[in-house]
Every structure is written in structure tokens, then in C-alpha cells.
Amino acid sequence: MSLKSDSNARVVDQKVTLEMQGSLAVIRIDNPPVNAGSIAVRAGLIDALEQAAGYKASGAILIGEGRSFIAGSDLKEFGLPLTSPQLPDVIRAVELSPFPVVAALHGVALGGGLELALGCDYRLATPAARVGLPEVSLGMVPGAGGTQRLPRLVGLSRAITMICGSQRITAQEALSAGLVDQVVQGDLLEAAIAFLSDAAHPKRLTIELPVPDENREAVESSEQVAGKRGRFRHNVLEAIRLVKASATQPAANALADERATFQSLRVSPDAFALRYLFFAERKAGVIEGVDKSLALPISSVAVIGGGTMGQGIAKALLAAGLDVQLVERDSDARDVAVQSITSSYQGLVRKGRLKDSEASRRLERLRGEVGLDGLGSCELVIEAVFEDMGVKKQLLKELEAVVSDKTILATNTSYLDINEMVADLRRPASVIGLHFFSPADLMKLLEVVRTASTSDTTLATGMALARRLGKQAVVSEVAEGFIGNRIYAAYRGRAELLILDGAMPDQVDSAVRDFGFAMGPFEVSDMSGLDIAWAMRKRKAASRDPAARYVTIPDRLCEMGRLGRKTGKGWYDYSEGTQTPDPLVKALIEEIRADNRIVAQTYDTETIQRQLMAAIVNEAACLLEEGVAQRASDVDVTLANGYGFPRFRGGPLYWASLEESSRLEQDLKALEAAVGHAYRAGPVEQVLGAMKTEAGS
Ligand code: COA
Numbered sequence: 001m002s003l004k005s006d007s008n009a010r011v012v013d014q015k016v017t018l019e020m021q022g023s024l025a026v027i028r029i030d031n032p033p034v035n036a037g038s039i040a041v042r043a044g045l046i047d048a049l050e051q052a053a054g055y056k057a058s059g060a061i062l063i064g065e066g067r068s069f070i071a072g073s074d075l076k077e078f079g080l081p082l083t084s085p086q087l088p089d090v091i092r093a094v095e096l097s098p099f100p101v102v103a104a105l106h107g108v109a110l111g112g113g114l115e116l117a118l119g120c121d122y123r124l125a126t127p128a129a130r131v132g133l134p135e136v137s138l139g140m141v142p143g144a145g146g147t148q149r150l151p152r153l154v155g156l157s158r159a160i161t162m163i164c165g166s167q168r169i170t171a172q173e174a175l176s177a178g179l180v181d182q183v184v185q186g187d188l189l190e191a192a193i194a195f196l197s198d199a200a201h202p203k204r205l206t207i208e209l210p211v212p213d214e215n216r217e218a219v220e221s222s223e224q225v226a227g228k229r230g231r232f233r234h235n236v237l238e239a240i241r242l243v244k245a246s247a248t249q250p251a252a253n254a255l256a257d258e259r260a261t262f263q264s265l266r267v268s269p270d271a272f273a274l275r276y277l278f279f280a281e282r283k284a285g286v287i288e289g290v291d292k293s294l295a296l297p298i299s300s301v302a303v304i305g306g307g308t309m310g311q312g313i314a315k316a317l318l319a320a321g322l323d324v325q326l327v328e329r330d331s332d333a334r335d336v337a338v339q340s341i342t343s344s345y346q347g348l349v350r351k352g353r354l355k356d357s358e359a360s361r362r363l364e365r366l367r368g369e370v371g372l373d374g375l376g377s378c379e380l381v382i383e384a385v386f387e388d389m390g391v392k393k394q395l396l397k398e399l400e401a402v403v404s405d406k407t408i409l410a411t412n413t414s415y416l417d418i419n420e421m422v423a424d425l426r427r428p429a430s431v432i433g434l435h436f437f438s439p440a441d442l443m444k445l446l447e448v449v450r451t452a453s454t455s456d457t458t459l460a461t462g463m464a465l466a467r468r469l470g471k472q473a474v475v476s477e478v479a480e481g482f483i484g485n486r487i488y489a490a491y492r493g494r495a496e497l498l499i500l501d502g503a504m505p506d507q508v509d510s511a512v513r514d515f516g517f518a519m520g521p522f523e524v525s526d527m528s529g530l531d532i533a534w535a536m537r538k539r540k541a542a543s544r545d546p547a548a549r550y551v552t553i554p555d556r557l558c559e560m561g562r563l564g565r566k567t568g569k570g571w572y573d574y575s576e577g578t579q580t581p582d583p584l585v586k587a588l589i590e591e592i593r594a595d596n597r598i599v600a601q602t603y604d605t606e607t608i609q610r611q612l613m614a615a616i617v618n619e620a621a622c623l624l625e626e627g628v629a630q631r632a633s634d635v636d637v638t639l640a641n642g643y644g645f646p647r648f649r650g651g652p653l654y655w656a657s658l659e660e661s662s663r664l665e666q667d668l669k670a671l672e673a674a675v676g677h678a679y680r681a682g683p684v685e686q687v688l689g690a691m692k693t694e695a696g697s
Pocket of ligand 1: 033034036071072073074075076108110111112134135138279282283
């Protein structure tokens with residue numbers, strides 16, 4: 001740390017500065033873009049505290065420059081041996097300082113950032129600040145006292161819920177929970193100076209506070225909920241164990257236990273995979289050669305079609321503060337759509353998940369419309385009408401005639417060729433695909449589809465909108481099923497062939513769940529309805545390659561009226577209220593096998609899992625070869641955010657990049673043999689090779 005001489009004795013390090021204001025030390029952290037707690041920050045903080053003691057400071061304030069306090073420890077350092085000083089060393093320096101230290105929080109204080117704040121004597125926060133310990137969602141546990149200091153402030157149950165759920169709470173919630181001492185309305189630094197100037201705020205180590213007494217059942221209940229939500233992953237159970245230890249173990253022992261657990265978990269396969277996904281998700285927002293700043297401002301959007309999808313999209317837009325016109329073809333349909341959104345908000349208010357005032361604000365911004373005439377002032381129109389090329393083409397043409405020349409038109413198709421859809425338009429450069437997933441207000445993924453004519457401005461605007469809606473955007477070129485549905489079709493196709501060749505639906509579903517998906521492919525079909533894929537198969541029947549293997553079982557189920565959960569029967573029987581394998585389905589499968597002269601093979605769980613993964617990986621390689629996805633990691637982001645792929649495995653291509661190549665080769669050979677004539681081999685080796693090279697660089 002070097003001394004920059006001025007009258008205020010300002011001491012400057014690269015990432016941390018110290019300024020004496022009277023007898024108070026103001027220590028600023030300045031590590032853009034988010035003040036991640038890197039080695040330079042840690043060393044700077046220790047230096048600054050020492051310097052402050054040298055100046056005989058009566059108190060110190062830690063405050064972040066830029067948009068946040070500290071967004072957490074630098075995740076880029078977590079895969080490597082950690083260099084000292086480490087975060088517990090910094091916290092020890094705070095605790096050993098002879099003066100009280102206040103953490104002044106704005107923006108976010110997450111992970112190591114919040115742990116540092118917990119190690120301070122007091123915490124002040126701006127109303128917009130958010131705090132949390134997200135380490136569990138990254139495959140780890142907090143490692144610098146978070147599991148020991150948080151329960152001393154908020155109690156065991158709340159600490160378990162917050163840590164295991166990786167919750168980010170508001171300043172007001174943190175104040176009510178006892179995590180922060182004051183929410184500051186005015187200037188944060190001034191408030192912190194005033195706070196420390198008050199003699200009522202002496203040195204007070206959080207670690208020396210007792211853990212508040214709590215009802216045992218309440219703790220057990222939050223433990224059970226947290227374990228279940230976290231799928232009983234090892235790190236979740238460790239987090240629960242460590243938080244509970246705060247009430248029974250001497251602090252020094254529990255802190256050492258926490259650090260050792262963190263050190264081993266931060267280099268666990270889950271943690272590597274989840275960190276990979278963290279950076280992959282951010283990279284997905286970058287489009288080579290497209291300048292983000294071209295994005296046009298959007299405040300008013302029209303959604304055409306008030307069905308389930310249109311309503312979901314409208315709700316996503318309303319939640320993000322946008323004005324929405326929801327358009328239907330007649331007043332009855334319009335009223336039903338608006339009423340349905342109103343009822344869904346009322347339901348959320350009743351359950352305490354939405355404030356009454358917020359529900360009213362959203363509804364004030366919603367307008368139901370009949371016809372397209374009132375759309376002149378919209379900056380964006382999203383069509384969510386029936387999935388039919390003719391209908392959508394006609395609608396886009398009509399829209400072009402009524403909207404302004406600057407309006408962007410988006411289609412929410414999930415399969416159709418958008419290049420064909422825009423072929424007759426006057427302004428095809430202003431058209432984009434926005435493929436939402438149902439329920440559109442809840443699902444994180446949004447495929448942003450670039451046609452051959454989409455302009456950079458239109459694309460940048462689509463990406464900015466996704467960000468505003470809190471969605472994970474992935475860019476796709478036009479292709480049947482884009483990225484996600486195309487890969488899912490290959491996966492489901494392989495699952496159906498497994499059934500034809502010898503497995504049973506419950507066996508495949510259970511193997512997929514064991515792999516980490518929440519549901520297997522047949523359970524998913526039953527939930528979403530077998531008729532959707534059936535309709536598509538019928539549409540394509542004429543163009544199907546007669547030499548390709550075709551599994552008729554789902555068609556037969558549909559013909560029998562077994563359309564899934566909505567009819568009480570599908571791949572499974574739901575008539576008793578639970579999902580039960582049905583002997584009738586087994587008999588049908590055996591009959592079709594016999595018709596095709598197939599001798600049933602026996603598959604073990606691992607073979608099923610590896611065959612389904614091979615189908616996904618091969619299809620992903622095909623679409624990367626075609627340039628449908630920008631990069632391999634975008635495929636992983638798509639599957640992890642929209643298709644229930646287990647996040648702790650990083651994504652299918654990340655998973656495959658860690659597999660032994662000879663085993664993967666065997667899997668691909670078996671896949672080729674099973675698929676037969678229709679098989680197309682993707683450049684898997686090349687794709688995975690490039691990923692490995694990038695990971696090593
Ligand atoms: N370590 C290293 N880099 C980080 C980081 C961290 N903990 N948190 C964010 N970054 C980087 C991002 O990779 C991104 O880098 P890029 O611009 O090169 O792509 C940049 O900071 C901005 O992050 P981004 O997420 O794009 O910005 P945002 O404004 O949408 O969100 C945060 C900011 C801080 C809310 C978000 O990044 C976040 O949640 N970070 C993770 C926090 C966390 O988990 N901390 C605990 C670690 S144990």
C-alpha cells in the first residue's frame with residue numbers, strides 16, 4: 001500500500017483506499033465491475049485496517065465504490081489453491097481492530113461480501129441493497145464464518161433457510177431479521193459516520209453473540225424443507241450441519257470445521273460444474289460482433305393472443321414494470337384473458353407471495369384490447385397466437401401495416417421457420433424470435449432467435465428485454481426446434497427407442513431422475529400432454545424417411561385417448577391419484593415389439609443414462625456444426641435453464657468434456673446402432689476438444 005500525501009492523509013492501494021475523516025477511517029473497496037473480493041482486495045483491506053489503527057482511528061467504515069459493496073469472493077480464484085491472506089484473515093483483522101467497524105452496504109453484499117459484513121461490528125444498508133449467502137447454489141458452503149455468524153443474528157431456522165436456499169433478501173427484510181442494524185434513506189457514508197460517532201455503538205463482535213433460543217420443531221422443519229429443496233445434496237446437508245453447530249460447538253472449533261468443509265467442497269465436481277455454468281450464463285449474453293448499446297428502449301409492449309402463453313408473457317412483462325396491451329380477437333376472449341391474469345395475482349396475494357399494492361400496480365399497467373388498431377404507440381409487439389405458419393405470416397403482415405416504423409415485431413414460435421415467416425414483410429430486419437417457455441412468467445430460459453435478416457439493433461433490443469425480464473437469454477439461429485427443442489427431440493427419440501428395444505417407461509424415467517433431472521421423459525410427456533407431439537408427427541408424416549426407425553407406441557397411446565395426466569392416463573395411470581406403471585401400457589409395448597420382431601434387450605441404469613446423454617451430446621454437436629448455437633456453453637445454459645438438466649452437472653457438453661473419450665465413443669457407436677438409418681454423426685470430438693482447450697487456457 002502506498003501513501004498518497006494530502007491534507008486528509010489519504011492512503012491508496014490498487015483496489016482499496018483509506019481516507020481519514022476526523023478520527024474515522026473510511027475504507028473504500030474499488031474492484032470493478034462488482035468489487036469481487038480478490039487477493040488484492042483482501043490484502044488491501046488488511047493494510048488499510050492496520051493503517052487506520054496507526055492513525056488511532058476511533059472507528060472504521062467499509063464501503064464499496066461503484067454499484068455494489070462486494071458481490072462475493074472472486075469465483076475465478078476458487079478452482080485454484082487460495083493465496084493468503086484469505087477472507088478469514090481479513091475478518092480476524094476486523095475483529096482484532098481496536099475500534100468498531102461498520103459495513104456500509106449498497107447494491108449487493110453476497111457470499112464473501114456478506115461474510116465480511118457479518119464480521120464487522122455493525123451493518124448499515126441502503127433500501128435497495130440485497131444481501132445473501134449464495135455459496136450453496138455454487139456447490140459449496142460459506143467458508144468465512146457465514147454459517148456461524150448469521151445464526152447469531154437471525155436464528156438457526158432463518159439461517160438454514162437463507163443459506164440452503166441461497167436467498168438474496170432485501171435491506172428491509174434483513175433489518176426485520178436482525179441482520180442489519182439500520183436501513184439508511186439518505187447518504188450512506190454520512191449515515192455510517194453519524195452511526196459511529198454515537199457512543200452507543202461500541203465494539204461488538206458478532207461471533208461472541210449467543211445464538212438465540214429457538215423452538216426445536218421450527219429448526220427441524222426448516223432443516224427438512226431445506227434438505228428437500230436442495231435434493232439432499234452433500235453440500236446442502238453440510239450447510240445444515242454447520243449452522244446447527246453454531247448453537248452447540250465452541251465458535252473456534254465450528255469456524256475451523258466450516259473452513260475445512262468449504263476448502264474441500266470448493267474443489268468438488270459440483271462446485272467446478274456450477275462455477276462453469278455461472279460464467280457460461282454470463283457469456284451467453286455476449287453476441288460476437290453485436291454492440292449491446294444498440295438496444296432500443298422499450299416501455300410499452302403488445303402481446304397478441306391471450307391464451308396460456310400470451311398471459312404468461314404478459315405477466316413476465318408486467319412484473320418487469322412494462323406497460324402491456326393484451327390483444328384478443330373479440331371482447332369475450334379479451335375479458336377471459338384479463339380476468340385470468342387478475343385471478344392469478346389475487347391467488348398470489350392470498351398466498352402472501354405478492355403484495356396487494358404491487359398486484360394493483362401491475363394491473364394498472366395492463367390493458368385488454370380487441371384487434372390491432374390501438375398498437376401504434378407500442379415499441380414491441382410479441383405474437384403468441386396459434387402455432388401455424390399461415391396464421392403467423394398473415395398476422396405479421398397486418399401488424400406491419402399498423403405499427404410504427406420503429407416497432408420491433410417478435411414471434412413466439414417454438415418450431416416454425418422464421419425466415420419463411422418474414423419473407424414477404426417490408427421490414428424483416430425488425431423481426432426477431434422470442435421463444436418463451438411455459439409458464440412464461442416463471443421459466444428462466446428465453447431463446448432469442450436471429451433470422452437471416454434480423455438487424456443488430458433488433459437483436460440487441462431482444463437481449464436487453466430478456467435481461468430486463470430477469471430471463472436467461474440464449475441466442476439461436478433459425479432451425480427446427482431452435483437449440484432446446486431440437487436437442488430435446490433427439491433425447492426423447494432415443495428414450496422411445498429404448499422402450500421399443502427392451503426398457504420400460506418407469507425404468508427410463510427413474511434412471512433419468514437418478515442422473516439428477518427432476519422428471520424423466522415419459523413423466524414430462526404425461527404432464528405436458530402427448531397430443532402436442534402427436535399433432536406434429538401427423539403434420540410431418542408425409543415427409544418422414546420411410547427407412548428411419550419409427551416408434552409407434554406414443555401414437556397408439558394417443559389413439560387410445562391416453563393423452564397424459566389431463567386424461568388420467570398416458571404412459572402411466574393416474575386414476576388412483578398417483579403415478580403408477582400400467583400393465584396395459586406394458587402389454588402394448590410388448591405387442592409392438594413382437595410386431596417388429598424385436599427381442600427385448602436388458603438395459604441397466606447406467607446404459608440408459610449414457611445412451612440418453614449420447615443422443616443429447618451428438619445432437620448438440622450437429623447444431624454447433626450448423627452454427628445454430630453460438631458456442632458450446634450456450635447449449636449447456638439452454639438445457640440447464642429450460643429443460644431441467646441438473647445444474648450440478650454443468651450441462652451436457654460440460655459433462656461429456658469430463659468423460660473418458662473411449663467410453664463416449666462406445667456410447668456414440670451404440671447410439672448409431674440403435675438409431676440406424678436416420679443417424680447423423682455430429683463432430684463430438686471436435687466440440688469437446690475445443691471445450692477442453694478453453695478450460696485449460
Ligand atoms: N467473482 C468473479 N466475477 C464475478 C463475480 C464473482 N463473485 N460476480 C460477478 N462477476 C463478474 C461477472 O462474471 C461479469 O463479468 P463479465 O462482465 O466479464 O461477464 C461481471 O462481474 C458482471 O456480472 P453480471 O452478473 O453480468 O452483472 P449483474 O449486474 O447482472 O449482476 C451480480 C451482478 C453481482 C448480482 C451477479 O454477478 C452475481 O450474482 N454474482 C455472483 C455473486 C455470488 O455468487 N457471490 C458469491 C461467491 S461465493
